[in-house]
Amino acid sequence: MATNPLHDDDGAFLENFLESLLAAANHGDDYALPWIRRIHQHGVTKQLARDLNSRLSQWPITAYFSFDAESTDFVPKYRLPKNPPDLGMDFIIAFHIARLLADGRLDDLKRCEECRNYHVRGPLAKWCSDGCGSGKRQRDKRKRDRERQMML
Numbered sequence: 001m002a003t004n005p006l007h008d009d010d011g012a013f014l015e016n017f018l019e020s021l022l023a024a025a026n027h028g029d030d031y032a033l034p035w036i037r038r039i040h041q042h043g044v045t046k047q048l049a050r051d052l053n054s055r056l057s058q059w060p061i062t063a064y065f066s067f068d069a070e071s072t073d074f075v076p077k078y079r080l081p082k083n084p085p086d087l088g089m090d091f092i093i094a095f096h097i098a099r100l101l102a103d104g105r106l107d108d109l110k111r112c113e114e115c116r117n118y119h120v121r122g123p124l125a126k127w128c129s130d131g132c133g134s135g136k137r138q139r140d141k142r143k144r145d146r147e148r149q150m151m152l
């Protein structure tokens, strides 16, 4: 795990993190599941923000005032200390969950109607995978076929 959580700040990293986070939650992981369950059940509440912030506030950032050549003005800037402490999983998870929420990547968080896994496959998706969707459709078809048989 990177010591500087900002060092991977591109969309691909966040997308992979989201995938791992959901997979971990779906396996009952102690770090991932409580956050995912809360966000799924209650959305982003003030209490959720407070709980995220209680982790995020452990991050030591140095703020300083510096001349910026681009804007040709003095602007506030931030940097990590030279030897940032290892803040551990609790912090890392909260930090990236905050980024996912800010990016709207958890807006479509749902549970699969077939296997109950959490997923973010889009606002209309009922299932976590094509496999779960076709399993459900096959069962429905068999049920319809049985009902049709009984009516004959």
Ligand SMILES: [Zn+2]
Residues within 6 Å of the ligand: 112, 113, 114, 115, 116, 117, 127, 128, 129, 132
């Ligand atoms: Zn599923």
